[in-house]
Amino acid sequence: MKHTDLATRGWNDYELLDSGDNKKLERWGSFTAIRPETQAIWKPLHPELWKGADAEFRMEGGKGSWHGKRAPEPWDISWSAGGTDAAVRFSLRLTAFKHTGAFPEQAPNWEWVIERVAACTAHDKAGGSPKVLNLFGYTGIASIAAALAGAQVTHCDASKQSNAWARENAARSEVPEGSIRYLTDDAFKFVQRELRRGAAYDGIILDPPAFGRGAQGEVWHIETDIVPLLEDLHRLLSPAPGAFFLLNGYAAGYAPQSFVQAAESAFGAMDHAEFGELRIEERGGGRVIPSGIYVRFAR
Numbered sequence: 001m002k003h004t005d006l007a008t009r010g011w012n013d014y015e016l017l018d019s020g021d022n023k024k025l026e027r028w029g030s031f032t033a034i035r036p037e038t039q040a041i042w043k044p045l046h047p048e049l050w051k052g053a054d055a056e057f058r059m060e061g062g063k064g065s066w067h068g069k070r071a072p073e074p075w076d077i078s079w080s081a082g083g084t085d086a087a088v089r090f091s092l093r094l095t096a097f098k099h100t101g102a103f104p105e106q107a108p109n110w111e112w113v114i115e116r117v118a119a120c121t122a123h124d125k126a127g128g129s130p131k132v133l134n135l136f137g138y139t140g141i142a143s144i145a146a147a148l149a150g151a152q153v154t155h156c157d158a159s160k161q162s163n164a165w166a167r168e169n170a171a172r173s174e175v176p177e178g179s180i181r182y183l184t185d186d187a188f189k190f191v192q193r194e195l196r197r198g199a200a201y202d203g204i205i206l207d208p209p210a211f212g213r214g215a216q217g218e219v220w221h222i223e224t225d226i227v228p229l230l231e232d233l234h235r236l237l238s239p240a241p242g243a244f245f246l247l248n249g250y251a252a253g254y255a256p257q258s259f260v261q262a263a264e265s266a267f268g269a270m271d272h273a274e275f276g277e278l279r280i281e282e283r284g285g286g287r288v289i290p291s292g293i294y295v296r297f298a299r
């Protein structure tokens with residue numbers, strides 16, 4: 001079991017320019033935005049940079065809204081794994097929940113998924129496309145990364161809007177025709193149906209929220225539902241060499257060790273796993289914003 005904290009150092013189309021006073025200043029393509037950041041209890045290093053921001057999300061009276069929106073919505077940016085030309089292109093919008101449609105701290109995991117899909121393909125003597133399941137898939141960046149690497153992806157999210165946005169992003173990224181199927185469904189229910197069908201996946205990715213609602217209003221509480229879901233996923237994950245599993249978490253306030261032990265409750269001892277924090281590093285290096293946790297392994 002290896003504890004490895006993963007840092008996103010930004011890329012051509014994304015940078016964490018500064019942070020502090022419970023806010024962060026990010027560049028998304030050619031636009032900058034200020035968003036609340038509860039971790040950022042320190043002082044900004046470059047106060048001069050914040051004045052020119054193109055948009056700011058402010059919480060007032062318990063309600064949040066965007067101000068001074070100068071970014072043309074939607075606007076496109078892209079990300080590609082080191083050393084590959086395959087670019088994941090996706091659109092950004094300033095959503096009501098301060099989100100933009102992408103979680104940059106996931107970049108090291110997008111890269112890992114691409115490597116794992118390639119390893120699965122290498123393992124498969126029949127040369128078939130690895131089957132990957134992405135639960136709570138949101139705008140589908142991990143799904144696109146897996147599809148561009150040659151996987152047959154099942155993308156499941158309870159929200160029609162998220163899946164529509166994910167389809168748009170897949171079209172922008174020119175993923176191979178039919179390489180991603182989209183399910184607007186409750187993650188739990190979908191997994192149980194797949195088990196009844198005797199399905200098996202070579203790769204499983206999930207990024208559950210602390211609280212969520214399924215497509216028919218099913219309620220998701222991470223504290224009570226995560227282990228039963230992991231137990232089902234243990235049965236859905238192929239036993240074949242190269243099969244991989246990635247669990248992310250954010251906003252639930254858990255430490256990485258908690259996710260490891262939850263996963264061990266379902267998968268048993270995971271000596272070969274990696275776990276830790278997902279962090280975003282400020283431009284110029286040094287300071288980071290802790291932005292999530294993960295546990296992952298490959299058979």
Ligand SMILES: C[S@@+](CC[C@H](N)C(=O)[O-])C[C@H]1O[C@@H](n2cnc3c(N)ncnc32)[C@H](O)[C@@H]1O
Nearest residue numbers: 136138157158159162186187207212213214220
């Ligand atoms: C914040 S997003 C996950 C981010 C995503 N993994 C990424 O990196 O882009 C959480 C997603 O979970 C979905 N969701 C919430 N409850 C769900 C449920 N019970 N079943 C399926 N999806 C659910 C939401 O619609 C939302 O798109």
